[in-house]
Amino acid sequence: MQSLRSFLVLGLFRRRRLLAAMLLGVGLGIGGLVQAQAADTDPLPSWNEGKTKQSILDFVARVTKEGGPDFVPAKDRIATFDNDGTLWVEQPIYTQFVFAMDRVKALSNQHPEWKTKQPFKAVLDGDTQALIATGEKGMVQIVAATHSGLTTTDFDKEVRAWFETAKHPRFKQLYTDLYYQPMMELLSYLWANGFKTFIVSGGGVEFMRGYADETYGIPPEQVIGSSGKTEYAMWDSSPVLMKLPEVLFVDDGPGKPQGINHFIGKRPIFAFGNSDGDKEMLEWTAACVGVCFMGLVHHTDAVREYAYDRTSDVGKLDKALDEALAKGWTVADMKNDWKTIFAWEKPAP
Amino acid sequence: MQSLRSFLVLGLFRRRRLLAAMLLGVGLGIGGLVQAQAADTDPLPSWNEGKTKQSILDFVARVTKEGGPDFVPAKDRIATFDNDGTLWVEQPIYTQFVFAMDRVKALSNQHPEWKTKQPFKAVLDGDTQALIATGEKGMVQIVAATHSGLTTTDFDKEVRAWFETAKHPRFKQLYTDLYYQPMMELLSYLWANGFKTFIVSGGGVEFMRGYADETYGIPPEQVIGSSGKTEYAMWDSSPVLMKLPEVLFVDDGPGKPQGINHFIGKRPIFAFGNSDGDKEMLEWTAACVGVCFMGLVHHTDAVREYAYDRTSDVGKLDKALDEALAKGWTVADMKNDWKTIFAWEKPAP
Numbered sequence: 001m002q003s004l005r006s007f008l009v010l011g012l013f014r015r016r017r018l019l020a021a022m023l024l025g026v027g028l029g030i031g032g033l034v035q036a037q038a039a040d041t042d043p044l045p046s047w048n049e050g051k052t053k054q055s056i057l058d059f060v061a062r063v064t065k066e067g068g069p070d071f072v073p074a075k076d077r078i079a080t081f082d083n084d085g086t087l088w089v090e091q092p093i094y095t096q097f098v099f100a101m102d103r104v105k106a107l108s109n110q111h112p113e114w115k116t117k118q119p120f121k122a123v124l125d126g127d128t129q130a131l132i133a134t135g136e137k138g139m140v141q142i143v144a145a146t147h148s149g150l151t152t153t154d155f156d157k158e159v160r161a162w163f164e165t166a167k168h169p170r171f172k173q174l175y176t177d178l179y180y181q182p183m184m185e186l187l188s189y190l191w192a193n194g195f196k197t198f199i200v201s202g203g204g205v206e207f208m209r210g211y212a213d214e215t216y217g218i219p220p221e222q223v224i225g226s227s228g229k230t231e232y233a234m235w236d237s238s239p240v241l242m243k244l245p246e247v248l249f250v251d252d253g254p255g256k257p258q259g260i261n262h263f264i265g266k267r268p269i270f271a272f273g274n275s276d277g278d279k280e281m282l283e284w285t286a287a288c289v290g291v292c293f294m295g296l297v298h299h300t301d302a303v304r305e306y307a308y309d310r311t312s313d314v315g316k317l318d319k320a321l322d323e324a325l326a327k328g329w330t331v332a333d334m335k336n337d338w339k340t341i342f343a344w345e346k347p348a349p
Numbered sequence: 350m351q352s353l354r355s356f357l358v359l360g361l362f363r364r365r366r367l368l369a370a371m372l373l374g375v376g377l378g379i380g381g382l383v384q385a386q387a388a389d390t391d392p393l394p395s396w397n398e399g400k401t402k403q404s405i406l407d408f409v410a411r412v413t414k415e416g417g418p419d420f421v422p423a424k425d426r427i428a429t430f431d432n433d434g435t436l437w438v439e440q441p442i443y444t445q446f447v448f449a450m451d452r453v454k455a456l457s458n459q460h461p462e463w464k465t466k467q468p469f470k471a472v473l474d475g476d477t478q479a480l481i482a483t484g485e486k487g488m489v490q491i492v493a494a495t496h497s498g499l500t501t502t503d504f505d506k507e508v509r510a511w512f513e514t515a516k517h518p519r520f521k522q523l524y525t526d527l528y529y530q531p532m533m534e535l536l537s538y539l540w541a542n543g544f545k546t547f548i549v550s551g552g553g554v555e556f557m558r559g560y561a562d563e564t565y566g567i568p569p570e571q572v573i574g575s576s577g578k579t580e581y582a583m584w585d586s587s588p589v590l591m592k593l594p595e596v597l598f599v600d601d602g603p604g605k606p607q608g609i610n611h612f613i614g615k616r617p618i619f620a621f622g623n624s625d626g627d628k629e630m631l632e633w634t635a636a637c638v639g640v641c642f643m644g645l646v647h648h649t650d651a652v653r654e655y656a657y658d659r660t661s662d663v664g665k666l667d668k669a670l671d672e673a674l675a676k677g678w679t680v681a682d683m684k685n686d687w688k689t690i691f692a693w694e695k696p697a698p
Contacts, residue, residue, distance in 0.1 A: 205614065
């Protein structure tokens, strides 16, 4: 499934969300008000005190201290974040692949041949074993068939409509409610300190874009992802971009520094990921002039979220973890470092 | 030469320039002070009064009027500009190709075979006819040979060093002083009205990036251009991106809306170009919901700059001009609409 990331190309969606609701306690009445006030002094209230949280606070203090030896002008405060597993849940399978499978079902009326043809038959039969047996080739076929043959505008509508109702099988929440509260606070903290934040993800750029704006507050032009080719055409004197079943760019692994070079043209001074697919982005960031921050989310909490790393099919974290430990990068231990994982969690009594 | 644009891939450069010096009159003493003060009330002092200037002022007024029927929120005020021939001079040949030819000369010691091998021989001999005879294939070979085989960081240094001294053959000015003063005022005017401006050019993205920031005030992450593939590699435990002689993306003609979709993920409400290579970008913009602005620079001034359009090898403007005239897009007639073309011009007596 690791290589699946390479093919999760193209998408968009958007939901009404108030970033103001990000901070825990907002809307919780008197108690909430007290918490919100406390948040004025602690920019990262969902992070437990400790060296992880401190490493973030220290780094931001150093690069924003005017006249200090590590000062970085605001225009160069570029921060890049992986998406799946770093900003939101990626287990048991990448959200975009759930969307692709749902689209196979929705489109099956137009494709009677899919009833007997793999990998589509496996999706329609709900036969996970058969689906896995089709391997990478099957995944590519599913994404290609469900993410092409329509205009960018129509694809956008499909994705948005899907996100309105699709829920996670375990948490029974809308996928867009599965962002990590501590990471949202981190984004806000960076913005308040003049950083410009980008998503740099193996996921399809058009899938991520609309929802990234309203869920995370990251606008479309700051979302970098894998992408497919498009074709410019005129329909009734009106221009459209048709989505083609061909990959233009895979923004994963070494593709992440390539994508950063391609889209941003500057080296980040801050990068956060969670898997081996982020290793090169973190290495690229670590080769900065001056100080820079490299972070990993380590999924260690099977009770509140998931626990996985070196042997996981989705979000495998092995070599990047070794490198982080060897080089002293920040590793956020989900179980110990995050007081709260989701905004909709009940606060601890 | 038209197709040459397709291969002007990859680059960077930067010079010290004060955007504050953009407005005419600054630094001209008392007379300059008076002009600068007048500029406070006229955001486009280098544009002559008339329907062209008025079309810009009217559009900006409409989309920024809160509560008005055409109001556009700041986050959706996306403006895209072609570069060569729209923001700076592109005649007698694209600046990036001059850079490429200079690089052939600089690298010729390492390539003794170039003395007898076309198209390099033609460049080394200064034989324009022979160079033209090598056609598109020759151009591709020159750009591929001069824009690859080094790291992105080293290429950046080469471009910056070149821009420090390279001058235009006719104007005898640094290339970075060949931006159009009226367009700089237009950029500033859009910024002052909450627009986010992007360059969307067939030129190489790495060539444009550094100089675009300090010359125009457009940061690297808002420069979209043609690009080549890179390879991530480790040199002495430090990561590099090696520039490969392979095209990743050609940002010209239909590539412009594709590039806008790929990089920005939003439709511009304002676009300015000057050639048939901008036709699709303008059409894409014109298909907006609400009001939008489409503009062309028409090079009509052989005395102060150049006069060319339907039959030019560089910056051919034919079909896009017909479309602009048919659809009522704004056409800036350089001779009649621009009071001043370059910041270094002496003001008219």
